[in-house]
Amino acid sequence: MNSRAALLALAVGAFAIGTTEFAPMGLLPVIADGVGVGIPTAGMLITAYAVGVMLGAPVMTLLMGRFGKRTALMLLMSIFVVGNLLSALAPNYGLLLSRLVTSLNHGAFFGIGAVVAASLVPKEKQAAAVATMFMGLTIANIGGVPLATWVGQQLGWRLSFAGTAALGLIAITALGFALPASAPGPRPDVRRELKAILQPPVLLAMATTVLGAGAMFTLYTYVAPVLTELTGASNTFIAISLALIGIGFTLGNGIGGRMADWSLDGATRILLAVLAVLMFVLPLAFMSHATAALGVLLFGAATFALVPPLQIRVMQAASEAPGLASSINVGAFNLGNAVGAALGGAVISSGLGYAAIPVAGGLLAASGLLLAWLGRPRTAVAEAC
Template sequence: MALNPPLLALAVGAFGIGVTEFTPMGMLPLIAADLNVSIPAAGLVVSAYALGVVIGAPLVTLATARLPRRRLLVGLMAIFTLGNLMAALADSYAMLVAGRLVTALNHGAFFGVGAVVAAGLVPPERRAAAVAAMFSGLAIATIGGVPLAAWTGAMLGWRAAFWGIAAIGAVAMLALRLALPELKAEAGADLWSELRVLGRGPVLAALALTMVGFSAMFTVFTYIAPILRTETGATAPFVTAMLVLFGLGLTVGNWLGGRLADRSVDGTIIGALAAQLVVLVLFAWGMHGAAAAALLIVLWGVASFASVAPLQMRVMAQAADAPSLASAMNIGAFNLGNAVGAAVGGATIDAGLGYPAVSLAGAALALAGLVLVLWLGRPAAVPAACG
C-alpha cells in the first residue's frame, strides 16, 4: 500500500499507545524504589492500565458515538497525553496509578474507532491492509519504542520516559488533526444501535474467537524471559535480542495478515492459528537450543500477529451497521486474551509441569481457537470488507 498520510497518523497514535502500555513492565523496580512501594504494588500500575482499557472501551465509545471521527480521535490522544503527563509529574503512588487509569481510557476507543476509520479510507478490497497499517504502529513499538523508553527510564529516571511518551501523544494529536479528513460519525450511530449490534450472536462469537485465539500468544510470551533463561540458558542480552526478533516477527505478521485478510478473513485466521499451533509445539522442543529458539521465536511472532487484522475485520464485518462499539470491545477481547493466556501459563508453571508444558498449553489454546473458527463457519462466510 502506498504511503497514506491518514493511516500514518493513525499508526503514530498506535505507536504511542503501544509504548505506554508495555514500557512500565520494564521499569517496575525503578518505580518501586522511587515511590517506596513493593514490586507487587508497583505491578498494580500495569493492572490499572488494563482496568482502564476494559472500562474505557465501552464507556468512551458509547459516550462519543455521535462525535465526528477526527475530533474524537484527536480528543482520545489528548486524554492519552494528559494521562502520561500525570504519570511524568507523579510524586506519589496514587497519582501514578491515577495517571495510568486516565491514559488507558483512550486505548480501546482509539483502536476500535481507528480501525473503522482506517477501513473507510480505502477501497473495500484493501480494508484489512488499512487496518493492519494502523496496527503496525503497535507492532513497531515493541521493536524500538519500548526498548528506547526503558533505556530512557534507566538513564534519566522513569518520569523522563513518561515525558517522552507524552510528547509522542502531542505529535499524534497534530498528525491526526492535519492528516485525517473531516469524518462524520456512522449514519444512525447512537447508544442503543451500538448496544443492539453488540448483543448479536455472531458479534459475540467473533469477540470470543479473538479472546481465545489471542490467549495462545500470551500463555508463552508472559513467561518468555524465564523460559529462555532456564531452558535455553540465555544471558540478559540474548533475551533482549529475542524480544527484538519477536517484535520484528510481529511487524511482518501484521503486514502479512492484512494482505491475506483482504482475500479471506477466516482463511487468514485459520492459517495463522494453525501456524501458531505448529510453532508452539515445536518450541516445546526448540527452546532448549539457542538457534532453534531464535528461529521459532521469529516464526511465532509472524503467526501471532498475522491474526490481528483479520480478527478485527471479522468483528467489524459482523457489526457492519454500527461497528464502533463492537470494534472497541474487540480490543478489550485482545486484552482479555492477554489475561487468560497469562493465567493459563502461570497455572501450568505452578502445577510443576515445566516450561515446555507452557508452550504446549499455548498450542492447546491455538487449537481451541482453530476449532472455534472452523465451527463458526466456512472461510467464505465472512467477507473481507466491512461496512
C-alpha cells in the same frame, strides 16, 4: 483527504499506544524491584491495562460519538498522555491506577481509527488499510518497546513512561494536521448498536479474538523472565528479543492483512493452527540463544498475523455498528491479554515452571482454532457483507 497521510497519522498514534502497552513486558523485573513486589504481582499491571481497555472501549466509543472523528482521536490521545505522566509520577504500586487511566483511550482509538482507515480505500483493500494502521503498533515493538525497555533498565522505568507521554504529544500533532475537521456524527443509537453487537456470529468472532490474543499474551507478558530462566538471557539479549518480536509483528501484520483480503475464515483458521503448533515447540527452541531468537521472531509473526483477519471479521459481522464492534473487539484482544497474563502468572505460581508458559498459550490457540471451526457455517454472513 490525503489517505496516505491519514493512515500515517493513525499509525503514529498506534506506535505510541503500542509502546506504552508492551514496554512493561520487558520491564517487569525492573518494575517489580522498584515497587517491591514479585513478578506475578507486577504482571497485574498488564492485566489492569487490559481490563481497562476492555471496559473502556465501548464506553469511550459511545462518548466520543458526539465529536468529529479527528477531534475524538485527538481527545483519546490526550487521555493517553495524562495516563503516562501519572505512571511516571506514581510513587508505588498505585501505578495500577495510572495504567487504568492510560488504557481508557486504547480500544476507542483503534476502533474509531479502524473505521477511518477502512473508509479511505475500496472494500477489497480494507483489511490491508487496517493493517497499515496497526503497522504503527508493530513498529513500536521494533523501536519503541526495545528503546523504552533499555531506558527503563538503564535510567529508570519512570523515565520510560515519561518518554512515552511525549510520543502521545507527537501523535496528537500528526492527527491534527493529517485528518480534516469533520462534523459530529449523529447521537449513537445505543440500543440498535448493542443489538448488532449481540448477534451470535459477532459474539463468536469476538470469543475467537479473546482466545487468539490470550495465546499471545500468555507468553509475551512473561517473555523476559522466560528467556532469563530457560535461555540464560542477559538484559541485552532480552532487548534484542523484543526487537525481533517486533519485526515478527510487522511481518505478520502485512501477511495477515493480505490473507484476510483473500479469506477471513481461511486466514483465521490457518494462523491459529500455526500459532498453536509453534507455541508447543517453543520450550525446545528456548534451550539456546540462536533458536530462541528464531523462535521469538516466528512467535511475533504468527501472533500478529491474526490481528487483521480477527478485526475485519468482527467489523463485517456487525456491519450495522462497525465502530462499536471494532472498539469492543480491541477490548476483546485485551481481555485475551488479561486472560493470558493471568494464565501465565498462574503457571508460575503453581510451580509448573517457565517452560509450561508457552504450552499453556498453545492450548489457548488450539481452543481458538476449535471455536473458529465451530463457527464456520455462520461466518458466511461476514464474508457476504
